Amino acid sequence: MGFPVLTAILLAPIIGALISVFIPKEESKIIKAVAGVTTFISLALTIILYIVYYTQYVKTGIGGFAFTEDIPWVADLGVIYSLGVDGFSLPMLLLTNIIGFTSVFSRSWSKEKRAKEFYILLLILITGVMGTFIARDLFIFFLFYEVVVIPIYIMVIIWGSGSKTKDVTKEYAGMKLTIYLLIGSAFLLAAMIWMYKEAAVILGSPTFDIARLATIDFPAQFQIIVFGMMAFGFTCLLSMFPFHSWSPDGYAGAPTAVSMIHAGVLKKIGGYGLIRIGLFILPVGAKFWAPLIAIFAVANVVYAALICLAQKDMKYVVGYSSVSHMGFVLIGVASLNIIGLNGAVANMFAHGVMSALFFSMVGYIYGATKSRYIPDLGGLAHQMPVAAVGFVVAAMASAGLPGLVSFVPEFTTFVGAFKEPSLQIPALIALTGVVLGAVYVLRMVANVLFGPRKEEWDHVEDIKGSYWIPVVVLIAFIVAFGVFPSLLMDMVNSGVQPIAAKLVQATTAAAQMGGSI
Amino acid sequence: MIDFALHNAWLIPLLPAIAFVLIALVLRPLPKASAFVGITAILISFVLAIHVGLGVIQAGDQFVEHPLKQVVTWFEMSGLKIEMGVQIDPTSAMMLFVVTLVALLVNIYSLGYMHGDPGFSRFYAFLALFAMSMLGLVIAPNLLQMFVFWELVGLCSYLLIGFWWHKYSAREAAKKAFITTRTGDFGLLLGILLLQINFGTLDLVALGEMIPNFQQYTNLTFGGLTAIAAILFLGPIGKSGQFPLHVWLPDAMEGPTPVSALIHAATMVVAGVFLVGRTLILFKTVPGAMAFVAFMGGFTALFAATIAITQTEMKKILAYSTVSQLGYMMLALGAGSLTASMFHLMTHAFFKALMFLGAGSVLHAMHNEANIWKYGGLKKKMPITYWTFLTGCLAIAGIFPFAGFFSKDEILLVVKEASHGAQFGGLYTLLFWMATITAAMTAFYMFRMFFICFHGEPRDKSFHPHEAPFSMTFALVVLSVLSVFGGFVGAPWVEHGFGYYVRLGEFHHPQVDPVIIGVSTILALGAIFLAYWIYGKKAISHEALAQKFAPLYKLSFNKYYIDEIYLWLIHNILDGLGRVLWWFDITVVDGIIDGVANTAKVLGSVLRRVQTGKLQHYALVLFAGVVVLVIIMGFADTTSASLSLLGGVR
Amino acid sequence: MIGLEHFLVLSGTLFCIGLFGALAKRNAIAILMGLELMLNAVNINLVAFARYVTTGILTGHVFAIFVIAVAAAEVAVGLALIVAIYRDRISVNVDDFDWLKW
């Protein structure tokens, strides 16, 4: 088996957190450096993994899980500390590490106080998110997921901020976010345990192993109910309309790093789980619920985009826009064919990088000016040209400009959606989100960055020092994956293939049974 | 060299891309070096493009049916394969030539025009990016690549219109341009998606083979394909400034003038025409869509011309003229002639770029004073600008032997031919007359501007205009020469002229229709004379005319209030919808959530009374619970064996 | 003959008396007394089982001794607490204490 590289990736931030514990809290620079170095180790290892997997598994067409580690943990319950990456989880892992690394260097003006606790929590958070993506065991997946929730809550209510446009305090935002996540996870837990129990009966031995669970053909009725519960849990996390309202509030309240991680990767756990667990194990249930998901997805796209038009707070614009973008992911999921799923997964990655950059820039501007109220701002490109470049790139990526990371995923998603006759009308409506997306994003860009110079912002400084890191790293990834989409799409395709195959197989089986679900 | 150029045509867009990266990342603080790199890159591209053109001419009509294609896979998965690459055929070779030529000239021109601007390097970076995108677009072998670069040129347009972003008007114009074209792109993307879904490919050659017999390959109906074509056409409507999405193009004049010349006159705006040209086979298959294109083109041509007559800013007039000429090209496509459309596209690129650059020269001299009524008598001060501008005006007016004459007459000819067709004959007859009237109006408003600006006495003595530096006049002269002689390549007496290469279907040798030539020339000359009469000789007071036709004048001067209508719609309908939904989100969606939370809170405040905080109460309840549990487990349920105390020791 | 059952019933009864005292009294010291009674009842149980069920093996006794030791510690700490509370509140009446409520 060799060197347990995934465990190493997981442990690096934890070790960073442990080291930070012993550093005096006044030494915030050293703590930041430790956090940066440890997350960079994870990132570097992940990039190496990505390249190795891409050349040795994707290009050769082998696919499947690699770098696996299996250590029985609770043998009686069938819990295995089982890690591994395939073409689906590796992009997500990469995403987590990109954002984890860059979020360390994000700016939020409240972060300076209690820097030590902040970075320790951040590192734990990053580890938790990474764990969910590389877990091959349902139990481990859930465990890491729960690890994520608590730091988020603490970070929002301590380092968060209220909004000027909506009567929302950071405590409210943090509470809402946490409760939503917990309600979602409660449903997940119930669904998981039920599935586990059923599987133990069918298999004869208890297991949480996702691959083994996927070999079972659960009864259709069971699948529909359990998938419903699971979809509720995961789509809460993915901020599907009408369960989205935690997301803008939460992002607006959270400090920059948390917004980045949350919008960038945490939400993606919802999509990841929905596909890896929901679609893979319960294809018949997925078939049943897909039309409803599609309808809500359209609502996501259009509804959130329209709301964006009415926003005056930068973080709310980005928050609602991320809700809108999740609609694309959901449409891809609802299409249930390989192209749509590829699009959905790639979209998650694309939105992650892009929204991280967006939040990073918004956070930087907020940190510098102490305001996110758009009418107060304006002409900031005079004072901070570098931040303006980052902001424009993020905005363009958000608007789905080709050559940046989000175009190919969106296109693929829509190809997948239009392939399904029943989804053509929803997809058509959702396509208007492309136009609306350009409207709100460009409005914000114009009103924040461009226009006459405002004297009151002459004191703010442009990006310098370590604040360059998020801009450079994220733009590099946005452009690289935009210009060479096959780096991402081939990978995703190899990961999604078994899931799509399972869906096809379940559909044909259902058709042979007389089509009665 | 020719062979090298043909097989390495991908270098043509790549070189400006490299220049962009170099300037953006390294050379930004060094304006001179930036300009040098930018110009060098586009110069090499230009040389390559010429060789590609020569190669295509050498090959005869071999590439017309079988384009030279080189592709690599961009990304693929089961059921979807997208390629990137180069497709060389006469049309793209012609476009390569036009784009690199105009881009090169504009790059040189900008040396003078943008001299001393704080964003000089940035400007060259954007120009390079634009050149890359536009060249990538014209060589695209499939629709998705076309769309990719289509969007990128849109981005460049956005960046360059908003180049002076500190100006309020520039920032708004840039935003408007991007969003308006985006609206059209919605249709284009939808159309592309539908083609991909139905035909399984976006490759132009493959589509060209499948579409005429679409019933074999798909289960599309005739109406379905018509709908796809119409939806696809939304993209060109936005990009090429066709009615009703033309509103962004006049505002786009907020950008620096070289940009207007390059992007908003010669190259980017014709992308829409080019796209329709590339997919003309689709439109030809469904005559309904064809008539739609023709009508939109013809209507836009006339519509924009009526606006241009009353405008008071040089660049605005030119912008509306561009809209009008784009309408012309669309009309030609709608009449089924790729040749006429592309021919006009080329000549238009020459003379319109020329006029924009001339206008830039004037603006440069007049310190960006835009109102033409402040000008006057510039002829003496700026002779080169004057003479070159005159050739441009004559070309666009369609006076023999200037370039516009040939292309415009060819359009009129094909429209007339189309009116003899079986379907929609009446429509094409109408369009023919509309186009003829438009031609006359074009001559009129062009010379109106010309006389106001260059003739008479200086109206505002505070300006001291001077001729532009050499870098600027050089571009003017080159374009002027092309405006004069550029039309000969498609002249009827040339054996294998323009139409022999750039065509769809069989080669028809251009015919000479004396009636059309006569009518159009007489009308154009008459219009020029009228303009001279009113504005040059001032025999008729133009103010009196405006008074006499006050309602019409106002309608035209205010551009039919279309901007106002859009603003009203956006501010009231779209934003209003946003506000209503936000209210809905806060009160209803959030309200339900908060309501659930509050229910829990209220329940909690009731239940907290149970928590007296007294230990004895808790202990009491605890032991009561023990009693109850023991009773249940021990006495009621004898099946739960392991927990049953009664059976425990037995 | 006195058997195991008698001792068990006795200890149970003693336990419940102690419980009643702990639950029903107001005086904190009385509650402490009730607790002592309950511990005693447990000890009786342990010793009784040692006598009748595992005759000859004195683990029960050892256990009871530990219980006594812990009980002694508990009384000491408990009384210290009561004295401290009394100093603070001038009361040993548990009805006055509702600090478990936030």
Place this chain on the structure above:
Amino acid sequence: MVMNKNIFHSALFMLITFLGVAAVYFMLHADFMAAVQVLVYGGAITIFLVFGIMLTIRGSMKETNLFSGHAALAGIVSLALVVVNAVMVISTNWSVTGAEPPEETVGSIAELMLTKYVVPFEVAAILLLVALIGAVIIAKEVKKTS
């Protein structure tokens, strides 16, 4: 004992109860346990409690040991527990060995404590020490710091 209203009397009754328990130990042939019971409970703990009473109650000892408001409920619960317990004890078939108990227990206990249960033994010692220190600290007068 529990019914008495005078807490001091209650304490005295408790002493009697403790001694009674010691007698029960004798009946169970647990002579060492009986001795420990008398020493620890009859001696130390009772004294402790009396100390506590003396420290906290000033003036009259009457009406110092009253029932609280929920005495009736407590009575019901306790009584129910007695009944339940008795029923269970009686209805259970205990596996009683008929063997005679050993005459002398001290030796065996000592052996057990210092071999098998030596760790708990030491822990108990530490516990007592900690409890002692804790009690001192808790009961110590808190110096008012301004």
